[in-house]
Amino acid sequence: MSATEDGGDPYRADADWPVLALLREYGRPHLPYALAGLVVRLLWMLPGHANPLIVGYLFDTVFSDTTPFTLPLVSSGLVPETQLGQLSLLVGLILTISVVGQAVEWTRSLLWGVFAYRLQHDVRVDAYDTVQRLEMDFFDDHQTGEVMSILNNDVDAMEGFFTDTIDDALTVVTRLTAYAVLMALLNWQFAIVALAVTPVIVVANYVFSRYIGEIYGRVRETQGKLNAQLRASISGISVVKAYTAEPHERERVERSSQNVVDAFLDAIDLGSYHYPMMRFLTGVAVALTFGVGAFWVVEGPPGPFTEPLTTGALVTYLIYVQHLSWPLQEVASVVESYSSADASAQRLLGVRTAAQSVEERDDATGLTDVRGRVGYEDVTFSYPESERDDAPGGDGAAAGPVVEDVSFDVEPGETVGIVGPTGAGKSTLLKLLVRFYDVDEGSVRVDGTDVRDLTLESLRGAVGFIGQDPFLFSGTIRENVAYGSPEADADAVRAALERAEADAFVADLPDGIDTTIGERGVKLSGGQRQRICLARVMLHDPAILVLDEATSHVDNETEALIQRSIESVVADRTTLVVAHRLSTVKDADRIVVLDDGEVVEQGSHEDLLGRDGLYATLWQVQVGDVQSLPEAFVDRIERRADALDD
Numbered sequence: 001m002s003a004t005e006d007g008g009d010p011y012r013a014d015a016d017w018p019v020l021a022l023l024r025e026y027g028r029p030h031l032p033y034a035l036a037g038l039v040v041r042l043l044w045m046l047p048g049h050a051n052p053l054i055v056g057y058l059f060d061t062v063f064s065d066t067t068p069f070t071l072p073l074v075s076s077g078l079v080p081e082t083q084l085g086q087l088s089l090l091v092g093l094i095l096t097i098s099v100v101g102q103a104v105e106w107t108r109s110l111l112w113g114v115f116a117y118r119l120q121h122d123v124r125v126d127a128y129d130t131v132q133r134l135e136m137d138f139f140d141d142h143q144t145g146e147v148m149s150i151l152n153n154d155v156d157a158m159e160g161f162f163t164d165t166i167d168d169a170l171t172v173v174t175r176l177t178a179y180a181v182l183m184a185l186l187n188w189q190f191a192i193v194a195l196a197v198t199p200v201i202v203v204a205n206y207v208f209s210r211y212i213g214e215i216y217g218r219v220r221e222t223q224g225k226l227n228a229q230l231r232a233s234i235s236g237i238s239v240v241k242a243y244t245a246e247p248h249e250r251e252r253v254e255r256s257s258q259n260v261v262d263a264f265l266d267a268i269d270l271g272s273y274h275y276p277m278m279r280f281l282t283g284v285a286v287a288l289t290f291g292v293g294a295f296w297v298v299e300g301p302p303g304p305f306t307e308p309l310t311t312g313a314l315v316t317y318l319i320y321v322q323h324l325s326w327p328l329q330e331v332a333s334v335v336e337s338y339s340s341a342d343a344s345a346q347r348l349l350g351v352r353t354a355a356q357s358v359e360e361r362d363d364a365t366g367l368t369d370v371r372g373r374v375g376y377e378d379v380t381f382s383y384p385e386s387e388r389d390d391a392p393g394g395d396g397a398a399a400g401p402v403v404e405d406v407s408f409d410v411e412p413g414e415t416v417g418i419v420g421p422t423g424a425g426k427s428t429l430l431k432l433l434v435r436f437y438d439v440d441e442g443s444v445r446v447d448g449t450d451v452r453d454l455t456l457e458s459l460r461g462a463v464g465f466i467g468q469d470p471f472l473f474s475g476t477i478r479e480n481v482a483y484g485s486p487e488a489d490a491d492a493v494r495a496a497l498e499r500a501e502a503d504a505f506v507a508d509l510p511d512g513i514d515t516t517i518g519e520r521g522v523k524l525s526g527g528q529r530q531r532i533c534l535a536r537v538m539l540h541d542p543a544i545l546v547l548d549e550a551t552s553h554v555d556n557e558t559e560a561l562i563q564r565s566i567e568s569v570v571a572d573r574t575t576l577v578v579a580h581r582l583s584t585v586k587d588a589d590r591i592v593v594l595d596d597g598e599v600v601e602q603g604s605h606e607d608l609l610g611r612d613g614l615y616a617t618l619w620q621v622q623v624g625d626v627q628s629l630p631e632a633f634v635d636r637i638e639r640r641a642d643a644l645d646d
């Protein structure tokens with residue numbers, strides 16, 4: 001559900017006329033098509049709506065003798081003299097207008113279609129590109145659903161607006177103008193009578209659209225909640241099953257679905273008044289035109305009016321008044337669709353102005369010949385306010401820095417393990433290195449240069465990052481390994497798989513490296529996915545490797561395999577490994593122990609065991625020696641558990 005419904009919408013841009021802003025920006029390259037369509041529309045505006053005039057003329061000339069049969073711009077010698085000839089000519093004219101009208105309509109909608117679909121294509125692609133370039137803090141802030149809603153619902157709303165609404169709006173304007181002009185040309189005094197009810201119909205439609213708009217807002221809100229409910233129930237299906245909570249979930253879905261039904265029924269209820277209302281008002285307009293018109297024809301112009309009215313002209317007016325109901329109804333839906341497009345355009349513009357914590361400096365330099373030295377110098381960092389409470393594992397209480405005054409260096413080729421209790425700030429340190437976030441104080445350096453002075457491309461090219469969730473795209477193993485290195489051939493992919501110790505299990509898959517994985521493909525275990533990700537990084541061959549909990553979700557045997565593959569890949573590069581299982585980092589050149597955002601110890605495994613500090617206690621826990629844990633450590637764990645319970 002969009003945040004609009006619960007008040008403030010963080011994505012809304014404060015733009016005046018946002019729809020026009022989007023049209024101006026994206027429409028310009030395709031403007032010739034729109035203009036050509038408009039010219040065709042304007043040229044055909046009057047001839048295209050002349051049939052009622054011809055019918056009226058037919059009444060006055062062929063069916064009665066009140067008016068002599070003449071044709072504008074045609075010499076009298078060419079005008080048919082017999083009644084049948086005149087009738088055939090006028091019917092032929094009506095048919096010609098209809099046929100030419102179809103051809104004009106086809107050309108016009110083709111030209112508009114090219115304009116609108118190209119425009120919407122540009123908006124969609126650009127919206128996606130803008131979103132994917134936003135920095136991590138944007139995505140962290142529980143926004144995936146919101147971002148998807150911008151990319152789907154808002155872009156769709158704009159598409160509907162460009163392709164249908166603008167076209168409909170132009171049709172409404174040209175039709176109403178054509179009717180008004182043709183009626184006024186025929187008899188401007190009677191046109192005032194025939195159009196008298198028009199403003200009432202427009203206002204009635206507008207008021208109606210406001211009410212129905214509110215109800216449709218509620219329909220969308222209840223639909224959004226139902227979708228969220230369904231998504232939550234299906235994502236948590238294993239928990240639902242484990243607790244045999246199916247009846248409970250069914251009840252929740254039933255309740256959400258009932259709300260959607262109720263909102264829809266309200267809309268149908270109100271909607272059922274619309275057409276009778278429109279029929280009534282159009283009926284009033286026709287009755288007024290007919291009543292006053294008949295009197296006018298028989299008795300002559302009433303009151304202040306002076307222009308006489310023929311029977312044929314009255315017929316023409318009656319047809320136009322009857323035809324007015326469509327464009328007048330459309331005014332309301334055009335207004336409604338404009339408001340919805342306006343909200344969407346504001347969000348599309350808003351996402352572009354989303355605050356970016358990480359930006360590349362104009363004078364950023366590229367890293368060349370990376371040696372792989374990494375330095376943290378007095379680094380202090382806090383997540384942006386809004387994110388703290390929603391962060392995974394965040395207890396919401398922690399105000400203040402997540403890491404504070406952290407300093408340590410990693411030499412080229414060195415492997416450093418980062419360990420510490422949960423929430424100590426280990427992953428955060430790695431994210432600062434790849435600039436998912438920027439430090440508040442101090443600096444993170446690669447080969448002596450502050451990462452903020454480097455181009456993002458060269459920094460992220462030099463640092464291979466494997467996060468906690470090994471993510472694979474749907475596609476073949478080969479595509480996944482070559483992601484980010486599209487030029488790599490099959491041999492390079494195989495070599496990378498070999499280095500990541502993934503070659504053996506990949507060879508056993510039905511199509512080897514061309515086996516499709518993920519959705520509708522072969523499913524891989526956590527450890528296998530981990531190793532494919534490792535192979536992806538290997539192909540990239542970065543000078544610095546950053547592994548966040550590479551063995552967190554796997555069993556001991558898989559851990560051993562991953563461990564072996566990690567050892568082979570870290571051999572000749574700087575590596576930072578975050579690990580909960582201390583066995584993963586026990587052989588690292590150095591281990592940095594973090595507690596509550598601060599470095600409390602560092603050294604080799606043996607050194608740290610000898611110091612009998614936090615690392616030694618964590619090691620004790622891991623080897624199962626929990627009887628003799630220091631009091632202070634047990635106290636702290638209990639306090640943390642209490643905080644999490646609260």
Ligand SMILES: Nc1ncnc2c1ncn2[C@@H]1O[C@H](COP(=O)(O)OP(=O)(O)OP(=O)(O)O)[C@@H](O)[C@H]1O
Pocket residue numbers: 140383384387388389391392393394395398402420421422423424425426427428429580
């Ligand atoms: N995106 C985020 N926004 C706000 N706060 C966050 C975010 N990610 C982490 N935090 C908070 O920062 C602190 C440190 O988190 P971090 O993930 O760095 O710890 P960690 O030591 O890697 O923990 P673990 O071992 O459980 O993975 C935690 O209190 C966490 O709640």
